[in-house]
Amino acid sequence: MSKGKAKEPTLGEEIKALEDIVRRLETDGTDLDEALRLFEEGVTRLRRARERLGEAEQSVKLVLESADGTLRTEDADL
Amino acid sequence: MTLSLPFGPEPGAGGPSDEVWSVAELNAAAKAVVDDGFAPMWVRGEVTGFRVYQSGHWYFDLKDDAARVRCTMWKFAAQRCPERPLDGAEVFVFGKPAVWEEKGEFSFCVQRLLLTNRVGQQAQELERIKAALARDGLFDAARKRSLPAFPGTIAVVTSPDGAALRDIVRVARQRWPAVRLLLVPTRVQGADAGAEVTRALQLVNELDCDCCIVGRGGGSKEDLAVFNDEAVCRALARVRVPTISAVGHETDVSLADFVADVRAATPSMAAQLAVPDRMEVAAVVGSLAERLSGGLSRHTRFVGERLARTADRMEAAMGEALSSHRYTLERMAAQLDALSPLRVLERGFAIPVTGEGAVLRGRAAFRAGQRFGLRLADGVVPARVEEEEA
Numbered sequence: 001m002s003k004g005k006a007k008e009p010t011l012g013e014e015i016k017a018l019e020d021i022v023r024r025l026e027t028d029g030t031d032l033d034e035a036l037r038l039f040e041e042g043v044t045r046l047r048r049a050r051e052r053l054g055e056a057e058q059s060v061k062l063v064l065e066s067a068d069g070t071l072r073t074e075d076a077d078l
Numbered sequence: 079m080t081l082s083l084p085f086g087p088e089p090g091a092g093g094p095s096d097e098v099w100s101v102a103e104l105n106a107a108a109k110a111v112v113d114d115g116f117a118p119m120w121v122r123g124e125v126t127g128f129r130v131y132q133s134g135h136w137y138f139d140l141k142d143d144a145a146r147v148r149c150t151m152w153k154f155a156a157q158r159c160p161e162r163p164l165d166g167a168e169v170f171v172f173g174k175p176a177v178w179e180e181k182g183e184f185s186f187c188v189q190r191l192l193l194t195n196r197v198g199q200q201a202q203e204l205e206r207i208k209a210a211l212a213r214d215g216l217f218d219a220a221r222k223r224s225l226p227a228f229p230g231t232i233a234v235v236t237s238p239d240g241a242a243l244r245d246i247v248r249v250a251r252q253r254w255p256a257v258r259l260l261l262v263p264t265r266v267q268g269a270d271a272g273a274e275v276t277r278a279l280q281l282v283n284e285l286d287c288d289c290c291i292v293g294r295g296g297g298s299k300e301d302l303a304v305f306n307d308e309a310v311c312r313a314l315a316r317v318r319v320p321t322i323s324a325v326g327h328e329t330d331v332s333l334a335d336f337v338a339d340v341r342a343a344t345p346s347m348a349a350q351l352a353v354p355d356r357m358e359v360a361a362v363v364g365s366l367a368e369r370l371s372g373g374l375s376r377h378t379r380f381v382g383e384r385l386a387r388t389a390d391r392m393e394a395a396m397g398e399a400l401s402s403h404r405y406t407l408e409r410m411a412a413q414l415d416a417l418s419p420l421r422v423l424e425r426g427f428a429i430p431v432t433g434e435g436a437v438l439r440g441r442a443a444f445r446a447g448q449r450f451g452l453r454l455a456d457g458v459v460p461a462r463v464e465e466e467e468a
Contacts, residue, residue: 011359012228018366025373028380035377042370049363053356055256060247062238063262063281071284076238076261 011052014045021045102179109177112184118174121186122194123147125163130156138163140171140186148185150176155189160300168194190298200303207308208333216315216337223320223339225351228359229288231258232352233319235278238263241295242324242345249349257353260285266294272307279313290317291348292334293324305332314338324348423455431458 009017021042024030030038061073099107123140130136134153139146149171151159163169172190177183211217232250236242238261250257262285264278265271275292282290292314294302304310305325314321314337323338324345325331335341342348415421423429430438431451438450444463451458 010228010230012226015359015362015366018363018370022366022369022373025370025377030377032377032381035374039370039374046363046367046370052256053360053363060259060261063233063260063285065277065281071281073260076259 009048011049014049014052018042018045018049101182105177105179105182108182109179112175112177116175118172118189120170120172121147122168122170125167125169126165128163128165130162136162136188138165140169147175148183149173149188150185151188151191155191158298159191161193163191163193170194204306204333207306207311210308211311211333211337216311221315225320225322225340226288228354229257229352231260231285231287233260233262233282233285233287233290235262235264235275235282235290235292236294236345237266240266242266242293245295245344245346246291246324246349249346250353253350253355254353255356260287266304267297267301271304272310275304275307276309276313279310279317282317282319287319289320289322289352291322291324291342291345291352292338293322293342293345293348294326295345296327296330302326302330302332305334310334311337322348322351420455423453428459429453430461 021038025035025038025042060076062076063071063073065071121140123142123146126139126141126146128136128138134156136149136151136156138149138151140149141147151171170192171186171188173186173188176185176187178185215221234243234246236246243261247259250259262278262281264274266275279290279292293305302325305323311333314323314334320340321338322340322342323332323335324342324347325334326344328343331341340351342351419429429452430444431453432438433449433451438444444450446463446465448463450461450463452461
């Protein structure tokens, strides 16, 4: 996944974590403190997932190779 | 236009009418029959009498042992042909039969021309590459990687001017507006295409991306040939992110399709495979949100019930404790009551008191003739001390 912007979980990771949280919330063994903690974490992840879903700036960049072999990108005109 | 002939129809034969056609009518009818009667087809033969006109059109005859046919190849088709056939060359031509009405000539209108020796060489070369790639495991199912579910950035290796790019951008934008596309531009046909696509695929490894689409829109077999190029296929296998090939239309299959992790039938399909649909993902997130709150209220309900049960038990326990205390209290109250001085008086005792109500305790408090009161349960009786005893 996108390196560099470390720690920021991807939408896929958020959804996977959410599924895990929901599964644990749905089992009987979890005590209330744990359930509350899971719920809180779930709400945070849910909010972030929805933010991700709402992101809408698609960009198309053109990758250009300079004579010295370095790469640069510029906005593609499409 | 029909003239009556002085002759009747041929006897028998059920046959020819006595209509008379003009030459133009005959040729027009023949042209219509030929135009409608043939789908485009491949014909194999030997070129003879090849000549190029000023207009750029090519004319030649195609012959085999038994027959020959005139061929025309219009300029736009001739230009796409990489080399001119020499007389005597064996060729495959693709086209349709035609009738030139004015001259009543039957000919074959050629759209594509391939030299058979070239075809043979190309086929052999393709087989060689295929065998080499297979030997090196590039087609192995085991090395196929699955595509990331939510790619943030996708590298696209294709022509910046092609229909493929437009299709990919359109579909990706529609399904997953947040995705970033990095276009690595390259020519996808012509002599240098192989080297350019190879270089572009190498550049993908220097980009921060989650998967890679490589391909082009539809075209002739020669147009798509770069995706059978050995260097291109090997560079594709070395791309470090999962790859999707999208070469031409549904029916076009190239070696790159077998090397890529996923083959898409078209560039649009590639975009569809590469990014999820936002609506579908939103539905998944929505259902997770419901399950999340459902999961919690399940626990709070459970805990609420436990709390209620505990409260009931506390109340019951408290009740028990209280009633035992009440008993003790009652007993103590009874004892207190029994000890009360009033009770004592009720039992017939009396308390000597002064006129002021102070209790007179012991003999020393009494003198002969002293007046005092005797306090009884129902009041005070006046009294006096008699002569002192000796």
